[in-house]
Amino acid sequence: MNCKGKIGVIGVYYLNRASLIRHLVKILSSSQNWDVEQRWAALGQGEIDPELKAYTLKKGSFWKFSAANQLIPKESSFDYIFLCDDDVELPDGFLDHYMEWVLKYGFDLSQPARSHQSFIDHPFTEKIDGIKARLTRYVEIGPVVCISRRALELLFPFPEFPPSGWGLDYHWPVILQKSGLKLGIIDQVSCIHNFRIPVKYYEQSNPWKEMEYFLSVNPHLKKEEAFQILEVYV
Numbered sequence: 001m002n003c004k005g006k007i008g009v010i011g012v013y014y015l016n017r018a019s020l021i022r023h024l025v026k027i028l029s030s031s032q033n034w035d036v037e038q039r040w041a042a043l044g045q046g047e048i049d050p051e052l053k054a055y056t057l058k059k060g061s062f063w064k065f066s067a068a069n070q071l072i073p074k075e076s077s078f079d080y081i082f083l084c085d086d087d088v089e090l091p092d093g094f095l096d097h098y099m100e101w102v103l104k105y106g107f108d109l110s111q112p113a114r115s116h117q118s119f120i121d122h123p124f125t126e127k128i129d130g131i132k133a134r135l136t137r138y139v140e141i142g143p144v145v146c147i148s149r150r151a152l153e154l155l156f157p158f159p160e161f162p163p164s165g166w167g168l169d170y171h172w173p174v175i176l177q178k179s180g181l182k183l184g185i186i187d188q189v190s191c192i193h194n195f196r197i198p199v200k201y202y203e204q205s206n207p208w209k210e211m212e213y214f215l216s217v218n219p220h221l222k223k224e225e226a227f228q229i230l231e232v233y234v
Contacts, residue, residue, distance in 0.1 A: 005079035009038040010068045013086035015046035021086045031095040041067040065158040065165045085143035089192040098189045101133050108151040108181035109139045118193040124227040127190040135231040137173050139183050141165045143193050151181055162210035170220040
């Protein structure tokens, strides 16, 4: 193994709802080039599967970014962090292939494009056929986000409000671009996000209203400013 560094996978998964957690643990454990440590929080009621106990550090009721604040060590040795939901399908060899492009283009905040068969929240994040990646001003907060160590130093700890994290993806670019860091979307290695209907389990939150308030008190990009491709890599 030619280790290129250490990656931390930080995520939450449901105990009492169907998910792709076993698929994700397997795929994300299979890197040949990176030392990978997975740190998951289990949500809801139920027993933790014995196969997942080694990867599950917390159990209870958490929102993703609140859980991430608890799961990411204060003195982190990770070169990159992946924030991951439990309802996304990743291709074999995901980490090694994905990180090739992250390193090649120097992205500090990035995401895999959403496949054509995915639920698409923002058309901007859908895979563009025929290109490898693109330099952008926007990276979505999920379902998979890759953050470099130096970007994490600027973004961490994550705000506890809004609990859903909505709006952070308009705020983050202001912080990162001020420091000269790059954002991008990797089209060559996309993910499938169609396992669950988006926002289905947000019953106890009003993410639209919370996002609106968060953006009203924090510097951010407007949508027309955020959804811009600055450079295309073919």
